[in-house]
Amino acid sequence: MSSATIIFLLSICIVILVCIIAYQQFIFHNGTKSKIHEISSKLKELLDNGSNEKVTVFTDNKALIELATQINRMLEDRQKVKVEYHRAEIAYKKMLSNISHDIKTPMTVILGYLEIMRLNGTQNNEMMQKVESTARRVMELITQFFTLAKLEAGDTNIPLERININEVCRENLLSFYEILSKKDFQVEVDIPDQVLYANANKDALQRILFNLISNAIRYGGDGKYLGIFLRAGQKDIYIDIIDKGHGIKKEFAASVFDRLFTMEDSRNSDMQGNGLGLTIAKNLAVQLGGDITLNSQPYKKTVFTIILKRMAY
Incomplete structure (x- = not known):
């Protein structure tokens, strides 16, 4: 076989290899692009619907697998924030309900004593003491509530x-x-x-x-x-x-x-x-x-x- 023939065959092999590599790159690029579009569409769907599902991607591409993993971590953190927000909302509603109860009860007592004294037209020292004691309980509750609110808001300076x-x-x-x-x-x-x-x-x-x-x-x-x-x-x-x-x-x-x-x-x-x-x-x-x-x-x-x-x- 002449050297010209060998060179010709090698040239054909090189051209074929280049074509194969170019085709693989084309397939890889389009496949990656398709998978990214798939992940993006799924993520948009989950965010729009507020779903607790996770993004799944079927691929051997390590970069895409890592991307999906980090997106799922973000979705998990988002879900935790939603759960904590819901829990805090319930806690605050319960707190306001309890505060309403704890203030309403002693205030009812105070108004009751004052009404009795008004109807009797007298000043009963014992009743006055009970009114004062009950009023102090109301003030204590209000003071404690606002103390806690300031503490949780970080609005209290506590030098060490x-x-x-x-x-x-x-x-x-x-x-x-x-x-x-x-x-x-x-x-x-x-x-x-x-x-x-x-x-x-x-x-x-x-x-x-x-x-x-x-x-x-x-x-x-x-x-x-x-x-x-x-x-x-x-x-x-x-x-x-x-x-x-x-x-x-x-x-x-x-x-x-x-x-x-x-x-x-x-x-x-x-x-x-x-x-x-x-x-x-x-x-x-x-x-x-x-x-x-x-x-x-x-x-x-x-x-x-x-x-x-x-x-x-």
Whole structure:
């Protein structure tokens, strides 16, 4: 075979290979374009209909598979946002309903007492005291509601500084001395001699302790016990507020920090709870860089633990 023939055959082979490659590129380009159009159409359909489906693409193209994967991640995040929005909407409607109930009830009492005094044409000191007490409950509820609203909106400035936790615990316990004595509570306190410091805010911490101690007296009062224990780890400080009352059932444990959550007996007029105290305490603790946890064994021990960031001496 002559060299000219060999060159001719090689030239034909090269032309054929070039044609095959060009054809494959053409098919690949059009196939990729078709798949992208398919993904785009499906995505538009899902977004327009608000569907929870995912984008599926049948291809060996790794780039298209990755594109579909990331689109599905975006759709999953979108679905989570929708679910959270719906959940928050329901929670706010329930909160407004509870607030309406909690304000309407004492206001009805106030108006009732005022009507009796008007009809009798007298000023009854006992009734006046009840009116004043009930009005204070309404103001407390309104104040707590707006406090929570400001906290959740990030509209509250809470500067952090080095706080003597031992001192704050003692101060708050002393403020409840009279009511604890009247109710014949057994009080157990364990505050170490070693001063513990935390990166916190004194006003916020006092509000947290006030709310938790009030909660223990109000809902755990049947146990006639209050314990305050201060302890420290390497990085954190822990304040345990303990009561031995009827506690919190497991089905309620995950909800006690929700806005205006109240158990079935919390509408008892003797308890006068409005469900905002624990929510505010939790929110404040988180803004201090800490947290509040709950561990409850009914009629044995219910423990709310405040966790704060420890600071050096």
